[in-house]
Amino acid sequence: MSISRIALVGNPNCGKTALFNQLTGSRQKVANYAGVTVERKEGRFTAPSGRVFSLLDLPGAYSLDATSPDEVITRDICLGRRAGEAVPELIVCVVDATNLRLHLRFVLEVKRLGRPMVLALNMMDAARKRGVTIDREELQRQLGMDVIETVAIQTGGAQDLVAHLDKVVAKDMAAPVVHEGEVHDQVRKILAAAVVMPTATSGIDDTIDRWVLHPVFGLAILALVMFFIFQAVFSWAEPLMDGITEGVTVTGEWFAATLPDGLLRSLVVDGLFAGLGAVLVFLPQILILFFFILVLEESGYLPRAAFLLDRLMFKAGLTGRSFIPLLSSFACAIPGIMATRSIQDPRDRLTTILVAPLMTCSARLPVYTLLIAAFIPASTVWGIFNLQGIVLFVLYVAGIVSAMAVAWFIKRMRKDKSEHALLMELPSYRMPGARNVAIGLWERALIFLRRVTTIILSLTVLLWFLSTFPAPPEGATLPAIDYSLAGQLGRLMEPVFAPIGFNWQICIALIPGLAAREVAVAALGTVYAMSGSEEAVAAQLGPLIAAQWSLATALSLLAWYVFAPQCMSTLAVIRRETNSWRTVAVSAGYLFGLAYLAAFLTYQITKALT
Numbered sequence: 001m002s003i004s005r006i007a008l009v010g011n012p013n014c015g016k017t018a019l020f021n022q023l024t025g026s027r028q029k030v031a032n033y034a035g036v037t038v039e040r041k042e043g044r045f046t047a048p049s050g051r052v053f054s055l056l057d058l059p060g061a062y063s064l065d066a067t068s069p070d071e072v073i074t075r076d077i078c079l080g081r082r083a084g085e086a087v088p089e090l091i092v093c094v095v096d097a098t099n100l101r102l103h104l105r106f107v108l109e110v111k112r113l114g115r116p117m118v119l120a121l122n123m124m125d126a127a128r129k130r131g132v133t134i135d136r137e138e139l140q141r142q143l144g145m146d147v148i149e150t151v152a153i154q155t156g157g158a159q160d161l162v163a164h165l166d167k168v169v170a171k172d173m174a175a176p177v178v179h180e181g182e183v184h185d186q187v188r189k190i191l192a193a194a195v196v197m198p199t200a201t202s203g204i205d206d207t208i209d210r211w212v213l214h215p216v217f218g219l220a221i222l223a224l225v226m227f228f229i230f231q232a233v234f235s236w237a238e239p240l241m242d243g244i245t246e247g248v249t250v251t252g253e254w255f256a257a258t259l260p261d262g263l264l265r266s267l268v269v270d271g272l273f274a275g276l277g278a279v280l281v282f283l284p285q286i287l288i289l290f291f292f293i294l295v296l297e298e299s300g301y302l303p304r305a306a307f308l309l310d311r312l313m314f315k316a317g318l319t320g321r322s323f324i325p326l327l328s329s330f331a332c333a334i335p336g337i338m339a340t341r342s343i344q345d346p347r348d349r350l351t352t353i354l355v356a357p358l359m360t361c362s363a364r365l366p367v368y369t370l371l372i373a374a375f376i377p378a379s380t381v382w383g384i385f386n387l388q389g390i391v392l393f394v395l396y397v398a399g400i401v402s403a404m405a406v407a408w409f410i411k412r413m414r415k416d417k418s419e420h421a422l423l424m425e426l427p428s429y430r431m432p433g434a435r436n437v438a439i440g441l442w443e444r445a446l447i448f449l450r451r452v453t454t455i456i457l458s459l460t461v462l463l464w465f466l467s468t469f470p471a472p473p474e475g476a477t478l479p480a481i482d483y484s485l486a487g488q489l490g491r492l493m494e495p496v497f498a499p500i501g502f503n504w505q506i507c508i509a510l511i512p513g514l515a516a517r518e519v520a521v522a523a524l525g526t527v528y529a530m531s532g533s534e535e536a537v538a539a540q541l542g543p544l545i546a547a548q549w550s551l552a553t554a555l556s557l558l559a560w561y562v563f564a565p566q567c568m569s570t571l572a573v574i575r576r577e578t579n580s581w582r583t584v585a586v587s588a589g590y591l592f593g594l595a596y597l598a599a600f601l602t603y604q605i606t607k608a609l610t
């Protein structure tokens with residue numbers, strides 16, 4: 001049986017991806033701001049009759065005159081210009097029923113293509129709640145196409161749409177009649193005929209915005225929100241981390257006591273437990289961070305923050321549009337860099353891509369936390385703040401401030417005097433659904449565990465191997481690792497890194513840490529377990545380095561991690577998104593340069609002071 005190909009198109013933030021997930025059972029990212037989806041995603045579903053549909057989720061677009069790379073994808077697919085992709089047989093145009101005035105313009109534009117299409121009148125729940133009455137049949141008549149109500153975030157909220165799609169056969173469906181005339185007038189006419197707006201608009205959004213968008217209170221609220229998150233990452237995670245540490249230690253010790261002395265025991269205890277265990281304990285912190293990111297994304301607050309920071313960001317050489325890509329980079333630079341596709345100006349986009357790796361991604365958390373917990377006392381400052389939380393906050397701020405400085409420098413270099421206006425939609429505030437947040441967290445946990453069991457596991461085993469062989473000669477006096485390949489390599493690198501205070505163990509950890517940042521923690525766990533006392537399993541890594549490193553070395557390593565581009569995947573994405581090796585070289589070059597400089601200054605100054 002043939003498969004019917006359908007594409008979801010519409011303005012940004014109207015619920016296309018929510019509808020896509022509902023229909024296909026996928027888990028694509030849904031969030032309450034424009035520009036979430038930036039690439040084409042395909043899925044399938046089977047209607048009750050057994051008919052199979054292939055469904056495309058596309059980036060949102062304001063019009064078919066694309067102005068940003070994500071809109072280009074949508075335009076090309078709608079126009080059948082995309083190489084290797086046939087035009088969809090049926091276009092499902094999705095609109096936000098609470099915002100028809102804006103969204104119908106795009107519907108009329110797509111209609112001009114003269115292709116079979118239906119209209120999904122989404123967010124009907126929100127429209128009803130607000131008292132917007134829509135005469136569906138009249139709307140159908142006015143538009144000359146079928147109109148189906150949907151609630152994409154409710155189970156069964158797309159049933160009518162499925163039933164409808166199941167009935168129609170795109171081939172038989174007449175292309176809609178194309179009306180000539182000014183779009184604005186047409187929209188007004190359609191609205192007058194089919195929609196009754198409530199007389200009094202809901203004032204809740206406006207009331208919140210009066211505070212949140214206030215030039216002074218707004219910034220204070222933003223700072224407070226951010227600060228609260230870092231405090232929470234530290235204080236809430238502690239009991240959970242202690243629990244995991246305890247579990248890892250007890251199991252590790254059991255293995256150490258049970259397995260016979262030999263290579264296998266070394267691999268399990270020094271490699272797996274000391275290495276992987278050291279990373280695993282950071283799961284709670286990562287989940288707490290993501291909890292806040294998920295809630296913020298769904299709340300509708302983010303575009304407001306972008307709006308608030310626009311002037312500041314413009315002075316620094318960025319635009320408010322860079323805000324969401326940069327914020328996403330706190331989770332991981334890869335989606336952050338991809339999200340720059342919704343930035344129209346190519347130069348702004350490039351600047352954002354270059355500074356995105358400076359945002360503190362969640363893979364840095366294990367490194368930061370390990371060092372902070374080992375070297376910064378958990379004392380309380382001014383009665384309420386946790387000193388460790390403050391240091392973490394400062395590290396995040398260091399990343400942000402450097403990003404601004406670099407962007408400012410780039411802007412100066414290109415002598416950019418352009419004016420700009422930020423046009424950004426402010427979506428309605430929305431209560432994040434507990435279920436969605438839970439699913440989001442579950443997925444993050446899976447991603448993290450997958451990383452631990454794949455890349456981190458394999459690199460840890462590799463490192464264990466390099467630290468074990470060749471075996472020490474007869475009558476050797478130093479720990480075995482000193483004679484191994486890894487030991488020799490570390491010593492070879494040491495002179496280069498000595499001015500910034502890194503010992504050879506850190507040097508070794510930096511190499512696998514190039515592939516992914518957290519691996520450095522696992523690597524340190526393994527290296528110390530191999531070079532030291534027998535019982536040095538995962539949990540003891542913190543106290544161990546606290547005893548062996550100077551404060552200057554620890555702070556220097558923190559400074560290094562604020563800048564160093566220790567992530568191959570980020571560099572690969574920069575290459576893909578900019579299509580230029582030169583940009584990759586510039587990016588890696590300047591980040592390593594800054595890392596070395598910052599670590600050098602930190603080390604020398606701290607050493608002089610302590």
Ligand SMILES: Nc1nc2c(ncn2[C@@H]2O[C@H](COP(=O)(O)OP(=O)(O)OP(=O)(O)O)[C@@H](O)[C@H]2O)c(=O)[nH]1
Pocket residue numbers: 010011012013014015016017018019029030031032033034035036037038058059060061122123124125126150151152153154298430
């Ligand atoms: N109340 C309500 N909210 C919805 C509905 N459908 C989607 N949403 C919410 O609307 C927001 C946007 O949903 P998305 O699916 O990300 O929108 P999109 O059209 O894919 O957006 P872009 O990818 O940016 O073009 C999210 O906050 C969803 O939870 C609905 O039917 N009712």
Ligand SMILES: [Mg+2]
Pocket residue numbers: 016017018029036037058059060
């Ligand atoms: Mg989407």
